[in-house]
Amino acid sequence: MAGTDPISQFNIYELFSFGTIGADAEGAGGFELAFTNSSLFMVLTVGLIAGYLILSTRGRGLVPSRLQLVSEITYEFIANMVRSSAGNEGMKFFPFVFSLFTFILISNMFGMFPYFITVASHLIITVALALLVMTVVIVYGVMRNGFGFLKLFVPSGIPLPVLIIVVPIEVLSFLSRPLSLSLRLFGNMLAGHIVLKVFAGFVVTLTSMGAFGIIGAVLPFGMTVALTGLEFLVSALQAFVFTILTCVYLNDAIHPGH
Amino acid sequence: MSIIGSIYGQADLAVQQQDGATWAGAIVVAQAETDISSEESTVSGSETSQGGASEDAVIVLEGTSGEEVLGASSHGEETTTGTSSHDVKDSGVFPPFDSSTFGAQLFWLALTFGALYLLMSKIALPRIGEILEVRRDRIEGDLAEAERLRKKTDQAIASYEAELAEARAKSQAIAEDTRASLKADVDAKRAEVEADLTKKVAVAESRIQKTKADALANVDDIAADTAVALVSKLTGKISVKAARSAVATVVKG
Numbered sequence: 405m406a407g408t409d410p411i412s413q414f415n416i417y418e419l420f421s422f423g424t425i426g427a428d429a430e431g432a433g434g435f436e437l438a439f440t441n442s443s444l445f446m447v448l449t450v451g452l453i454a455g456y457l458i459l460s461t462r463g464r465g466l467v468p469s470r471l472q473l474v475s476e477i478t479y480e481f482i483a484n485m486v487r488s489s490a491g492n493e494g495m496k497f498f499p500f501v502f503s504l505f506t507f508i509l510i511s512n513m514f515g516m517f518p519y520f521i522t523v524a525s526h527l528i529i530t531v532a533l534a535l536l537v538m539t540v541v542i543v544y545g546v547m548r549n550g551f552g553f554l555k556l557f558v559p560s561g562i563p564l565p566v567l568i569i570v571v572p573i574e575v576l577s578f579l580s581r582p583l584s585l586s587l588r589l590f591g592n593m594l595a596g597h598i599v600l601k602v603f604a605g606f607v608v609t610l611t612s613m614g615a616f617g618i619i620g621a622v623l624p625f626g627m628t629v630a631l632t633g634l635e636f637l638v639s640a641l642q643a644f645v646f647t648i649l650t651c652v653y654l655n656d657a658i659h660p661g662h
Numbered sequence: 663m664s665i666i667g668s669i670y671g672q673a674d675l676a677v678q679q680q681d682g683a684t685w686a687g688a689i690v691v692a693q694a695e696t697d698i699s700s701e702e703s704t705v706s707g708s709e710t711s712q713g714g715a716s717e718d719a720v721i722v723l724e725g726t727s728g729e730e731v732l733g734a735s736s737h738g739e740e741t742t743t744g745t746s747s748h749d750v751k752d753s754g755v756f757p758p759f760d761s762s763t764f765g766a767q768l769f770w771l772a773l774t775f776g777a778l779y780l781l782m783s784k785i786a787l788p789r790i791g792e793i794l795e796v797r798r799d800r801i802e803g804d805l806a807e808a809e810r811l812r813k814k815t816d817q818a819i820a821s822y823e824a825e826l827a828e829a830r831a832k833s834q835a836i837a838e839d840t841r842a843s844l845k846a847d848v849d850a851k852r853a854e855v856e857a858d859l860t861k862k863v864a865v866a867e868s869r870i871q872k873t874k875a876d877a878l879a880n881v882d883d884i885a886a887d888t889a890v891a892l893v894s895k896l897t898g899k900i901s902v903k904a905a906r907s908a909v910a911t912v913v914k915g
Contacts, residue, residue: 528763
């Protein structure tokens with residue numbers, strides 16, 4: 405962990421390896437099945453979510469305990485989100501949406517701890533999640549509607565000349581969805597953590613410069629505290645935004661005809 | 663993307679001071695390389711255009727193979743970089759764009775997210791859903807039960823009131839009956855008594871009448887006797903018979 409370098413917090417390093425798969429004779433190529441710090445926090449995230457939800461509801465209390473209530477509130481929150489934006493039919497995607505939200509939220513919250521890596525600050529993760537969402541949308545949309553799914557690109561009640569302009573725009577906007585979905589989450593988590601680290605780095609650098617430095621460090625320190633609060637907000641908000649957009653896209657798959 | 667570019671520059675500066683910063687070494691390597699190749703030496707520092715970051719990434723990616731890193735560092739000013747970029751698995755690329763970690767990340771994401779999905783959809787969510795449903799059913803059941811009991815209570819109150827009204831009517835009827843029978847009784851007795859009295863009055867009256875008649879009859883006798891006495895005193899003798907007839911005529915007259 406390099407002190408004030410704002411990028412090193414995103415380093416992925418191997419904790420241990422399960423060996424390399426598909427390497428050639430010289431050991432080059434192939435892909436190393438490494439258990440990295442990122443993997444660790446994915447496992448911790450899943451462990452925490454599943455552990456909490458399962459253990460807190462173990463009593464199946466008719467009158468919920470405080471811990472159980474948190475699980476129930478989360479459940480109701482996501483269920484209402486899915487129901488209100490994708491309708492009752494969208495509820496078949498409820499476990500998927502719930503997993504997405506809790507995974508992003510909890511991994512982002514883990515990322516708020518110093519020295520913990522933020523899983524979603526790596527583009528490959530957010531791209532994978534966004535593509536997963538779009539794959540589900542497209543596969544389900546085609547399965548359910550067949551060619552009717554293409555109505556997604558043809559808003560109803562629009563005259564033909566306008567359609568010639570609107571349809572390409574709709575196609576473009578659909579294609580840009582995975583892009584915006586993944587880049588939004590990635591960019592927010594990355595930029596937020598970098599800014600946080602930069603300001604924290606100022607504090608470290610300035611305090612090493614003697615008494616004046618310490619006085620000068622008050623301002624960046626205040627900024628760090630404020631930004632930490634902001635980052636908590638952003639972490640939760642981005643999880644929410646990712647999830648609600650997923651619901652909206654799923655709604656398109658269920659009701660493509662606008 | 664411009665953030666990344668500028669951060670690069672900053673990192674570059676900040677990092678110079680510390681040794682053992684694996685990433686730092688790589689940056690220097692990357693920069694050394696660009697120094698050699700062309701005037702693009704500022705790419706990793708001040709470039710702010712969209713292309714800046716990607717170009718950056720490309721240049722840095724070149725450094726991923728160990729050979730080139732070493733080669734570059736031999737050209738560079740810093741000799742420590744060659745070793746530091748080897749001991750940790752870190753190719754010096756901006757970490758989120760380091761494609762060598764993509765495989766492992768995707769693998770673990772698939773594994774963990776898949777596990778999470780399974781755990782959620784098979785265990786946690788059905789359980790919470792069941793808890794909520796049981797509670798909703800229970801509340802609805804309780805409400806229905808309360809409603810049923812309320813209806814029952816209402817019914818009981820209604821029947822109680824009906825019975826009360828009936829009882830009241832009955833008691834009234836009984837009272838009425840009693841009053842009527844008493845009245846009838848009293849009336850009958852009064853009638854009896856009155857009849858009795860009337861009879862007695864009648865008897866008494868008849869007796870009075872008789873007595874009166876008797877008395878009146880006696881009055882004639884007395885009058886006759888008196889007349890006889892008077893006449894005999896005044897004139898001498900008079901027969902009682904004559905006196906009587908004379909009285910009778912007077913009385914009738």
